[in-house]
Amino acid sequence: MKKQEFPFRKKIYLTITFTIISIILLSSVKTTVDSVCNYYQYDKNTPLNNFLTSVYNIKPLRVFNSYTGFETGYGFFGTNVSSDFVIIYDLLDKQGNKVDSKKFKLNTKEASVRFTSLNRLFLDKLTGDKNEMFNKYIDIVLKEMSKHIYNQYNGKYGVHLKVYLYNYPTLQDYVKGKNKTELFLTNEMTYTK
């Protein structure tokens, strides 16, 4: 009688449902553990983390996650609100003198917001245990950006691109009267032809 109530198709759908819930939970726990390890600088080489990573990286699962968006975590500004960066470029005349200075942005607000996601690269450089190759990669990215700006001005100006870590005073400091934003230069690139 029971088998008639719960036909085979129901079992299939229930299995799919539980499988996807497991995938969602796996991504959630994995990204939470990563976030905590990064923030508190805990050792990532733990049995739990290794297990999560090995399951997370099973190829069929990675393919599924990539094509469905399920790879994401849900921290939403947790564990900590990441520091951000500001990209500014100077336009240089043929003698190398600064003609103008502008904040890098794209044509539309949404594209500019989207482009700020790239700042993860610069943050990784500051906080991660990245190697020399990674630093070279960032230089290549900066060169690409500089070249893009250079072409926007039809080669009329040289470009000095600068990446600054954006540091607004903490709440504690603000209460004490500190209210000036500090910009710390982290990367730069000069592009001329």
Next chain:
Amino acid sequence: MDRIYTFFFTQQNNNFWLTFFRIAVSLLIIIHFVSILPDFKNLYSVNEGVIGYNVTDIFVPDYLINLPKIIIFFDTMGIAPDTTILSFKILFLAALGTLLLGYKQNLSALVVLLLQIALVKSNSYYAYGVDFFTSMSLFYLAIIPRDLSSIALSPFKRLFQIHVSIVYFFAGFDKIIGTNWWNGENIWKAINLPFATNTYDITFLGHFPILLTVFGLLTVILELTYPFFVWQPKISKYWIYLTILMHVGIAFILNLYFFSSIMIIWNLTLLFSFNNEKPTQS
């Protein structure tokens, strides 16, 4: 086991929640897509972007088909990149049109999902929260049947409901383990991020640190307890309204309009999905 089946297989009275979800998600994707059109090439072309694809492709796994790969493939067949990009835009909007109208919802959603993935995976460094939630929304629209009599409708609706609950639980959990969510510092930092400070100046809040601490803790409590309260019939809608209010705040203060919009859509869909069922009579 019976209780599990009863929970996952309930009789569905209507699928307004699904219709709402389909139309809202379609419209949002269309508006989002149109909003970046002036920068389309800057973000997603092969050689004309801010960063060339030959620099970013090292992060693209072999199994992912993205727009630059499609452009390169057709280029080898003699079709110019501009033609491919234009065709992609037309195809994407056409597929979104069919999804919006509900024509073969599952197939339309699948096509839009594949195209959306092709777009956002063109450069993983340009992707952010809204893209993942868009993909997941399309995935749900691709698998959830419109037919009220379909056996799959109820368990997949439950899957969505549980997913939303997990989302907010981890959003709250990730925050509560961060020390700066306990003292207002993270709220302060968020509202003063460079991309958040162009429109509204609310730095006066810095003179009321206790207020920021309370905002931070309320955010954490709202999210962490979300899965417990949204399932309580008497409280559910109020918890969802509060969460929507939080996202409205995020939209205007952090300038994350599209991300907030999709989260509001998920919340409203959840709200409507709770109102369409009655327990199966045994």
